[in-house]
Every structure is written in C-alpha cells, then in structure tokens.
Amino acid sequence: MSNSADQTPSMIDPFGRAISYLRVSVTDRCDFRCTYCMAENMTFLPKKDLLTLEELDRLCTVFVDKGVRKIRLTGGEPLVRKNIMQLIRGLSRHIDAGRMDEVTLTTNGSQLTRFASELYDCGVRRINVSMDTLDPDKFRKITRWGELSKVLDGISAAQAAGLKIKINAVALKGFNDEEIPQMLEWAHGQGMDMTVIETMPMGEIDEDRTDQYLPLSLLRADLERRYTLEDIPFRTGGPARYVTVRETGGKLGFITPMTHNFCESCNRVRLTCTGTLYMCLGQDDAADLRAPLRASEGNELLSEAIDEAIGRKPKGHDFIIDRTTRQPAVSRHMSVTGG
Secondary structure (H helix, E strand, O other), X not given: OOOOOOOOOOOEOOOOOEXXXXXXXXXXXXXXXXXXXXXXXOOOOOHHHOOOHHHHHHHHHHHHHOOOOEEEEEOOOHHHOXXXXXXXXXXXXXXXXXXXXXXXXXXXXXXXXXXXXXXXXXXXXXXXXXXXXXXXXXXXXXXXXXXXXXXXXHHHHHHHHOOEEEEXXXXXXXXXXXXXXXXXXXXXXXXXXXXXXXXXXXXXXXXXXXXXXXXXXXXXXXXXXXXXXXXXXXXXXXXXXXXXXXXXXXXXXXXXXOOOOOHXXXXXXXXXXXXXXXXXOOXXXXXXXXXXXXXXXXXHHHHHHHHHHHOOOOOOOOOOOEOXXXXXOEOOOHHHHOO
C-alpha cells in the first residue's frame, strides 16, 4: 500500500462517504463524573484489556495509511492515561511527513496546566475543552469531582502555550440553559469559539435524561432574541453547524444529534481503548480490531478487518429521548467512545 501523502482515500463507506477522521478513546477512565455522561460509581475496564500505547500507535498508523487525515484523542479524559504524551509525540510524525493534517484532543481541562506546553511541542495546535458552566458550585455539582478554578488555570496555560481552544458545553435544561449567553460572551471575549451540544441517550446514568434534554432549536431561538446569529459554511471536520455572533465577533457551533441528525456528511469512525471500532456513535454495531492486531506482526489482517467494518458503516443514528423511551439508545457510556 502506498504511503504517499497524495494517495486517494481507500476507506469509502456504502454511502460514498470517505472516512478521513478517526476518534480514538485512549482510556475510559476520567477524573470527573459528569452526571449526563457516567454514573458516580463507574466500573472501569481492567488495565489488561486496554491496548498498549504502542498498539494504539500501530492501529492509528494503519488508519493513516488508509486515508485518515485527522485524529482526535478522547476518553474518558485522555490526559489521565499514563504516558499519553508518548503516543501524541509518536503520532505527530505523520503530520511532519505530510501524511496527516492534525492530531487534536478533547479534554476536561483538569490536566492542562501540566501538559499544555508539551502538547504544543508535540504538534497539537487546537483542543476542545468540555465545560458546562462558569459557576464553581454548579461545576462541582455537574462534574461531581471537578474544580472550576483548575480548569480555568488550564485554559490559561493552554492559550499561553499557543493552543487554540474551543469550549464544548452540553445544553442541559434547568441547569445551564440560562447561563449559555454568559458563557458565550466569556469564551468569545477570551478569543475562543464555543459549541453547544444536545445531551445524548448513551449508557445508564443516575439522572432522568428527559428532564435534562434541551432541543437546541429552542436554545437558538432564545439566543436570537439577544444576538444576531449569521449562518456560515465553516467546518472543522466534525458535525457542528456554525454561526457567527455579530455582537461578540466569535463563532458558535450547534451539535444536534437529537433534533437534526448530521449523518449525511459523516466522515468519522471511533476506536475504543480496547480496540473496538464503532462505525457510528449512535449504533451498537462494532468490529474487534484487537484480535487481528495481535494475531500478526504484519498489518494485512488488520487492514482487512477495517475494510470489512467500513463496509458496514450505517447511514445514520436513531437517538430518541422522550417519556416513552426510557432505555438509552446504546448501552455503552459516552466515556467508552469519547463522544
């Protein structure tokens, strides 16, 4: 297989979509316990089930060989994985060689003061920070264990290191819906874009998602009473649809898996820390890549397993949150596949 940067993508799904974006959950562990994401007393995977960092690098490299141009590391919290910088530094060689456009990550920000400078040194240029409130008490309540001041210090450290930051906030009815304008003005005032996300029915949690669910169409209508929102064609490779906010000069993204599924342009697949490949965030269909990875020194079996999986990528997901649909759409928690 050619390793040249100008190769044509070899991963085309049944609907003609080229797969160029790989999201990799490097751990299911997290130092927060956000109420919409996981239960407080989570049972995490035994360490022996996890792919080693070397195996994750090898898997990612095969995906790059097959046309992936962007890798996003997620978790859980990716920066709590021991020696994670070793993997990030290794993957950056593909950027240096022109075979990949970027390595980025989604983080809760708790470890950024420690890792921001090294992330930049390893070729990371932008990150997403998940953060749902600017109120320290509410922050502690939603994350159960988190400290807002630590995250804000981390954001400052990341900006000082040269990293571009986007704030991701899950819109939760009765929790932060009134606060979104304040968060928006704060983020844009700090030179950061922001994206709001609808809560998704993934995994059993301790809350009733029907009470949490806020359609972003309602949030947008509310924001439009206060701001001038202008639709723009801006894309970062993910599912967000962006507007500019004339009054702040910044960008605001909406990710709407519930009210408008964005599957027609889906260019991504998700790999878990145990080597399971999910072709769709909202479907349970998956492929085991750990077995072919470990069965051979070469990558032929692995490449074939990836091709077979991409051939099963569904057209889209079917998320529902209402009073009659009490079960989550998929049984795994968001922390398994990293959103």
